[in-house]
Amino acid sequence: MRAIRVATFGGPEVLQVKTDVTIPQPADNEVLVNIKAAGVNPVETYIRAGVYKRLPPLPFTPGSDGAGVVDKVGSKVKRFKPGDRVFLCQTVSGSYAEYGTVNECYTHPLTAALDFKQGAALGVPYFTAYRALCIKAKIQSGHSLLIHGASGSVGIACIQLARSRGLTVYGTAGSQDGLDLIKKLGVHHAFNHREEGYEKRIMETSKDKGVDCIVEMLSNVNLQKDLDMVSVNGTIVVIGSRGNVEISPRSIMAKEANILGVMLWNSSEEEMQETVREVVKGTESGELVPVIGKEYTLEEASQAHFDIVNTKSSTGRLVLIP
Ligand SMILES: NC(=O)c1ccc[n+]([C@@H]2O[C@H](COP(=O)([O-])OP(=O)(O)OC[C@H]3O[C@@H](n4cnc5c(N)ncnc54)[C@H](OP(=O)(O)O)[C@@H]3O)[C@@H](O)[C@H]2O)c1
Structure with a gap:
């Protein structure tokens, strides 16, 4: 699959598109999602630069948020099946990619009223x-x-x-x-x-x-x-x-x-459950509707990282389309 890989911490240019990345396979409690859009959060620029407190081992695919369609589920997954529309927050394998694995508890139903770009803007x-x-x-x-x-x-x-x-x-x-x-x-x-x-x-x-x-x-x-x-x-x-x-x-x-x-x-399990429940409820009632500022291809990921830190005119979430 195509995915962004980071081999060394540094400036936006370390976000490299690779075309031969192995599609990850879901563990028992994980879901494999065909990611249609990934949200770009400021924290991912701090992680990429190597200046954040919690850093992943190199090399890695960045990205916490995304939305797409369930492709496969692990043997213990109960709430999702292939074909379900979902949004994700905190992936296992990184969301700047065509496919990503996510723990079932960080996978959430995406209401039909929202498109995948909006879904990618929900999580964080x-x-x-x-x-x-x-x-x-x-x-x-x-x-x-x-x-x-x-x-x-x-x-x-x-x-x-x-x-x-x-x-x-x-x-x-x-x-x-x-x-x-x-x-x-x-x-x-x-x-x-x-x-x-x-x-x-x-x-x-x-x-x-x-x-x-x-x-x-x-x-x-x-x-x-x-x-x-x-x-x-x-x-x-x-x-x-x-x-x-x-x-x-x-x-x-x-x-x-x-x-x-x-x-x-720092959210406790109970707090996270409440948070997810209320946010999903808000998307279903139409009160919570993410706004997309700009979309980028995977090749433009470096530009997206530059823009999210340097823009002086935010108008919503920046998203990558894998
Ligand atoms: N603590 C957490 O758990 C947590 C979670 C998520 C995000 N964050 C942090 O929260 C911040 C916002 O995240 P985001 O995703 O919303 O980023 P974002 O989409 O890039 O938005 C940044 C916002 O900051 C505004 N801003 C720029 N200069 C400002 C100033 N001098 N005074 C007041 N506002 C100013 C921008 O307005 P203009 O562009 O219009 O100037 C824009 O509205 C980031 O620092 C992020 O790292 C923390």
């Missing part, structure tokens, strides 16, 4: 958004939420989840296309995080009370701004960070703020 982004908002921040109807970085994949998932649960949603994007998208998705108040003074406008919109909860995609840039914008007793959820930041602990005191971290892979 929607599961993380659910963990941040519902398991960690415990959002409540009537509360206000700022999604700092709403135009990317996790941000879009947060918009849709928050709207489905009755919150007043503030969101930021870094371009006009991003702003148009998040408004279309139902953000009540949209701001450009590249515009001077947008924090002041967020405060004015909240009548200087601040927002009850903030989910943060770039904490190394924004954590102090968040402490300034969160309401008294409010909550900041750190989802993404690409470096260090200096903050004033005095603002944490003054706001009696809660700062929570999220790491999807």
Whole structure:
């Protein structure tokens, strides 16, 4: 089969297409999926570069998320059969490939309303958004939420989840296309995080009370701004960070703020079951509908890795079509 193989950690150019990779065979508890689309997550660029805490042994095929059709199942698999449409989160053999093996517990039914590209955009982004908002921040109807970085994949998932649960949603994007998208998705108040003074406008919109909860995609840039914008007793959820930041602990005191971290892979089995159940339910009710930013061929995987880190105008998930 065709697949991306990484033989050495490094820049985007280490993502090499190979055409003679052996199709993996599913173990007893695994499903073999013919992958029609793979989602590209920022974490895969950190892993490829060799700077992430958990690294796979070399050589490897990258990719956690994908969607496709079940080709074969292991002898102990109960919930799936060949021909089923599924989406995946955390593959065994990597999703940047024509076929991949996945543990049955990380294989989920893909509703007919979503295509494979949308299915590939569900796993990490929607599961993380659910963990941040519902398991960690415990959002409540009537509360206000700022999604700092709403135009990317996790941000879009947060918009849709928050709207489905009755919150007043503030969101930021870094371009006009991003702003148009998040408004279309139902953000009540949209701001450009590249515009001077947008924090002041967020405060004015909240009548200087601040927002009850903030989910943060770039904490190394924004954590102090968040402490300034969160309401008294409010909550900041750190989802993404690409470096260090200096903050004033005095603002944490003054706001009696809660700062929570999220790491999807820390989910307990029960939390993951709840997360999957609620996300699948949301896709079936039509409340959760992933948005695709751009699609790439396997040959363009290096470009996709470059773009996901360097773009200043996110408009949804980048996907690879194997
Ligand atoms: N903790 C976890 O378990 C977990 C799980 C998934 C993802 N993450 C992390 O969460 C982050 C977002 O992931 P993603 O998949 O949504 O990435 P993505 O699709 O690339 O989106 C990135 C978002 O960050 C925004 N952004 C850029 N500069 C910003 C700034 N100065 N202030 C606020 N937002 C800014 C982008 O907006 P523009 O492009 O419009 O400027 C875009 O909305 C990444 O750092 C990722 O590694 C963590």
